[in-house]
Amino acid sequence: MVKRIFDGAHDGLRGWLLQRISAVVMALYTMLAVGWLLLHPHPDYTQWAALFASNTVRSITLLFLLALFAHAWVGVRDIAMDYVKSAGVRLGIYGIVIGLLVSYAIWAVRILWGF
Amino acid sequence: MKFKIYRYNPETGAAPSMQEYALDASSGMLLDALIALKEQDDSLAFRRSCREGVCGSDAMNINGRNGLACITPLSSLKQPVELRPLPGLPVVRDLIVDMSQFFKQYHSIKPYLINNDPPPQTERLQSPRERKELNGLYECILCGCCSTACPSFWWNPDRFVGPAGLLQAYRFIVDSRDQAADERLDDLKDPYRLFRCHTIMNCADVCPKELNPTAAIGRIKERMVKRMV
Secondary structure: OOOOOOOHHHOOHHHHHHHHHHHHHHHHHHHHHHHHHHHOOOOOHHHHHHHHHOHHHHHHHHHHHHHHHHHHHHHHHHHHHHHOOOHHHHHHHHHHHHHHHHHHHHHHHHHHHOO | OEEEEEEOOOOOOOOOEEEEEEOOOOOOEHHHHHHHHHHHOOOOOOOOOOOOOOOOOOEEEEOOEEEEHHHOEHHHOOOOEEEEOOOOOOEEEOOEEOOHHHHHHHHHOOOOOOOOOOOOOOOOOOOHHHHHOOOOOOOOOOOOOOHHHOHHHHHOOOOOOOHHHHHHHHHHHOOOOOOOHHHHHHHHOOOOOOOOOOOOOHHHHHOOOOOOHHHHHHHHHHHHHHHHO
């Protein structure tokens, strides 16, 4: 029998782990970005366009942005859990934040792939 | 030496206030000074028992920092010495706080060995290495300095176990004689009981026994991750 590991909102480990993993992803991407900027100290439009013409760069950038949104979600959720006592208000905050982050993610895909 | 001490008497109904005291003393421990002050003013209330940092009764907020009066040298304190009850707990009177919430959280982690094997003739033995795992954990005296210095415990004392309780939880999780580690981890996996800890580390900073609850909390998280992957 497969032991269930995740327990929906009743699980604190998932969020905590997501925050750690997304932090590592962001740190790695930042190193890559700084590395590229060191190699191209004054990038012009053609260099930027060439860089983002690559599907790999687009995908890695999207991964970075998704990690950022996941990280932000856990952070804001933690703040609400700590300070907002009313369950209704907390739920409202969760809804607004999830809505914003999902729309940012869609927007990011549109920017990266130019839809 | 000059002192400013938090005074509150629920019987008079007056709002809490800071009262100034002066005492001709500069050596010895803060508890000695408090006992001398109580001779001046016998309405001053505080808890104390062992007077040597073992019972944890005289935990209080000393110049803004939680600690035990009995092992705090007067010579280490800036004047006027401001004494307040431990933060975040209801005040019973003067420097005495109601620790019910603190002990409720402590009891919730089942602070005793759970072992379903029949007890052996003599005792449940541990190897020196297994016993060593308990160092830095068993020394906790439950004075409450750490939990009442923890902002996460201030905001959610009813749902967050707090550093003292979590240090004790790890003390039993890691004990080779305990058989309920899995259940203990299950009990802590919700978003509040353990995961309200944001490694602020006030707990490790103030612990008068120099223990590190933050490290113990980290170990519990490590065990949860290992169990999952």
